[in-house]
Amino acid sequence: MRALPSPAGLQAVGLRKIYGSVVANRNMSIATQAGSIHAVVGENGAGKSTLMRLLQGVERPDGGEIFVDGVRVDFTNPGDALRHGIGMVHQEFMIAPDLSLLENLVLGEEPVKRSWGPLSWIDWPTARTQGQALADQIGALIDWDQRAANAPVHILQFVEIIRLLRRGCRTLILDEPTAVLAPVQVDELFALLRNLRTQGTALLFISHKIGEVMALADEVTVIRQGETVFHSSVAECTADEISRHIVNGELHHVANDEAPQPQSELLSIASLNARSVNRSHTLHNISLTIGSGEILGIAGVAGNGQNELVECLVGLRPSSGLVTLNGIALSALNPSQRRRHGIAYISADRRHEGLSMQASIETNVVAGSHRTSPISHGGWLNRAAMRKIAKDRLQALDVKYDRPSDPVSTLSGGNQQKLVFAREIATSPQVLIASQPTRGVDLNGIAAIHQLIRDFRDGGGAVLLISEELDELIALSTRVAVIADGTIVGTVKAPASNLPLIGRMMLQGAAA
Ligand SMILES: Nc1ncnc2c1ncn2[C@@H]1O[C@H](COP(=O)(O)OP(=O)(O)OP(=O)(O)O)[C@@H](O)[C@H]1O
Ligand SMILES: [Mg+2]
Known part of the structure; x- marks a missing residue:
């Protein structure tokens, strides 16, 4: 696809970027226009963030050309791009x-x-x-x-x-800005982006949510395996069409779900209280139980105690009250002792809590299992066994990587999230505490993670699922407990048919 540079705006033609044996960008072409929001979509590892790094001067392309207002440019650093009016709204500010x-x-x-x-x-x-x-x-x-x-x-x-x-930026790049936002915050961001559009800013917006693309964008570009494969005005295409281009027709559907009857109580939380640093109550009087074979969802407006609850359960925050797993009190145990007792934890903040960014992919994926057989044998590390286990775990979620010895930081964002999930589920825990488990993950990745959560449930595990995606909570949960202002305001059975009730409880609590 070779196009002439457009007279105004930022344009990339046939960009190429190679890391070792990975061709992250093979043939990328994209153009922005003043006063237009251009959505960029594609699977995890398709090359979206790489393209943005090239457009913003963080890295230089191995081939292809970039034009600003029709003039060829060669950015050697982000300052160069800034001087040409191009800036990126960073995720890690x-x-x-x-x-x-x-x-x-x-x-x-x-x-x-x-x-x-x-x-x-x-x-x-x-x-x-x-x-x-x-x-x-x-x-x-x-x-x-x-x-x-x-x-x-x-x-x-x-x-x-x-x-x-x-x-002086006139072109703004936003790489998955909504992945870290609660729904109300997304609305505020969108209102602001629409104002920017009206005032003539050009916006490049990456997202995994087709709904967001349809609601916000004027044009959409789909990239797959490092190439631009589709470009259209949003008014002239459908959400289905975009999804099909993203996955090249291979959309995995999750089988219809028949949740089993939960069995005996596995995790029990009784009268849990926790204080924050300023001594005010953060969590008060939380009592919940989760049975074997059950997924308990936690719904709530962000910042109402979800993170604190998870921190108490995994042993990262002091609390009073009684938490038991299979009748055994956890309160006196530290995080690694709780892990050994069968609690697995997927953190919402994978960069700081879930991964060791400088360590290799394989080290990260076997972390926590490295002291047990077959990886450790009489104090010796069995590298072959470690590599095999790492490979199997990565395969289970189709994590895309080059060499297992590469730093985990070289994985795309969604692939990092899949890695954390693959590691945690592989340790055969009894309880899985999953906070925003599909954040930044593409359509097929979400289907795969949802299936693994259900398989885990069907095998007798108990899941505490915290998610800002109400759809996800409803699709997976046996019951949904609503948290507001640090306390559980109610629990709803058959959540799929009680969505309005859940919404009301979330807001009532927030207003109280
Ligand atoms: N510094 C690097 N070294 C080696 N490989 C890299 C590096 N940066 C990116 N890659 C690889 O390039 C490919 C594209 O990654 P990129 O981050 O651009 O994907 P993405 O489309 O942004 O995915 P996601 O939706 O998961 O964020 C991936 O296979 C990734 O592992
Ligand atoms: Mg990315």
Whole structure:
């Protein structure tokens, strides 16, 4: 696909990027237009993030060309791209948590009031006026004096966007911005992106959710195995058509589910209380049980105690009350002792909790099993056994990688998530605590993970499922407990037919 550079905007033609033996981008072509939202979709490992790194100057292509307003460019670093008006809204923000949002906004680019030799005085009133003017222009409500560490994640995204606008960006790249957001935050982000579009910004937006693409984007590009395979205006194609292009016709359907009757009680939580650092109650009086062969879903508006509950159960946060597994009290046990007793844990934050980013793929996938046979034998590490086990686990979820000895950081985001899941389910736990298990995972990956969760349930395991995807909760859960303001406000049976009730309980709790 060779096209002439478009007169305005950012355009890539036939980009290529190779890592070792992996061709991450084979033949990528894409163009942005002012005042248009361009969605980029494709399976995990298709090459989306790589393409964005090339467009933003983080890495250089091995072939192909990039044009800005019809002129060929060669970015050697992100500063080059910025000077051409192209910026990326990072997932891992370059934000200093202890500074205020205003300080973060101008960090490294402070307006200066006066200089005297090496000293300069920052012009804070000007910084605030500039920030506020841009926030007003795009419709963002920002408390500039808030510490970054206390700001919700979508507000950090807004600050990042304003920072790029302040530096003159006219093309913004967003790599899965909604993966870390709760549904209400997604709505706020979309409102802001629509304002940006109206004001003439060009947006490149990556997502795994076709619903988001249909709701937000003007055009869509599908990439598969490093190539652009489909491009259309969103008005002229259907969600089904896009999905089919993503998977090349190989959409896996999950078989109709007949949940078995839960058996005996496996995990029991009684009167659990936990305090946060500022001594206010974080969790109060939580009592729940999960039976063998049962999936208990936790629904709630983000930030109502979901993470704290999980931390208490896996032993990362002190709590009072009684938690038992098969009648054995867990309260005095540390996280690794709980793991040995059969509790597996999929963290919502895989980069910080689920993975050791600099360690190899195989080390990460066998972590936790490395002291047991057959990997460890009389204190010796059996590398062949380790490699075989790692390979089997990665295969179970079709994780795409080059060499098992490569750092896990070289995996695409969705493949990292699949790896964590494959590792945790492979240890034959009794209880699986799964927090946002399909975050960043593509359509077929979601189907595979859902099937593994059901298989685990059918084998007698108990699952605590925390998800911001109501669809996911409903599809999998036997019962759904609703958490609000640190307490369980009710439990709903047959969740599929009681969706409005769950929604009301989530909101009632939030309003209380
Ligand atoms: N630094 C690197 N070294 C080696 N391989 C890499 C590196 N970065 C990416 N890759 C490989 O390039 C391919 C494309 O990865 P990329 O991150 O672009 O995928 P993606 O489309 O963003 O996927 P996801 O939806 O999971 O985020 C993957 O096979 C990945 O393992
Ligand atoms: Mg990616």
